Amino acid sequence: NAGVTQTPKFQVLKTGQSMTLQCAQDMNHNSMYWYRQDPGMGLRLIYYSASEGTTDKGEVPNGYNVSRLNKREFSLRLESAAPSQTSVYFCASSGRDTQYFGPGTRLTVL
Amino acid sequence: SQKIEQNSEALNIQEGKTATLTCNYTNYSPAYLQWYRQDPGRGPVFLLLIRENEKEKRKERLKVTFDTTLKQSLFHITASQPADSATYLCALPVLSSNTGKLIFGQGTTLQVKP
Numbered sequence: 001n002a003g004v005t006q007t008p009k010f011q012v013l014k015t016g017q018s019m020t021l022q023c024a025q026d027m028n029h030n031s032m033y034w035y036r037q038d039p040g041m042g043l044r045l046i047y048y049s050a051s052e053g054t055t056d057k058g059e060v061p062n063g064y065n066v067s068r069l070n071k072r073e074f075s076l077r078l079e080s081a082a083p084s085q086t087s088v089y090f091c092a093s094s095g096r097d098t099q100y101f102g103p104g105t106r107l108t109v110l
Numbered sequence: 111s112q113k114i115e116q117n118s119e120a121l122n123i124q125e126g127k128t129a130t131l132t133c134n135y136t137n138y139s140p141a142y143l144q145w146y147r148q149d150p151g152r153g154p155v156f157l158l159l160i161r162e163n164e165k166e167k168r169k170e171r172l173k174v175t176f177d178t179t180l181k182q183s184l185f186h187i188t189a190s191q192p193a194d195s196a197t198y199l200c201a202l203p204v205l206s207s208n209t210g211k212l213i214f215g216q217g218t219t220l221q222v223k224p
Binding site: 004031033040041042043045048050058090092094096097098099100101102103104 | 118142144151152153154155156159199201203209210211212213214215216217
């Protein structure tokens, strides 16, 4: 039982490049979330998915897209990376009230 | 809009003492409040959930109180140990949401010195 897994752990991009962050959970949770965490800003919700096939914007969705391909997987895509997207990205899932987080992806955009 | 405030200054205490962290919120009455622990370079880990009709909840050396009148939660770690050093986040459900969405405080870093 791996919980929530994320790939990659680290990534460096140049401005304008694209990439997809992958997230998977094996707890049969309906809800999944993508957050970014920046110093002094705390965790901010980018997108969430209440169930397979549904997604909705969070607090800071600009510059990101998501896909909930199936119940297990929820991916986050940066179409044209910008230095302001340098951050640590966390994926989480929840069955009811509590959230279970992945280990994070540290992304640097040069 | 909903707002959560945690003391941004690090809390430094001596091993064996009780650490008390504060979480204040404004502009609504949440049905519950949660506390998470985050170690450097890792994702947050759920610790405790306390509901609005519960004044206090305990788990081993952890105790959480929830004062809905003051709009405040206190998080206590008794007999603290260096291994308790981490950042502690409080979280509340997003208003008018039944999807499990949470809003997180910025966290308070606790340093327990031997």
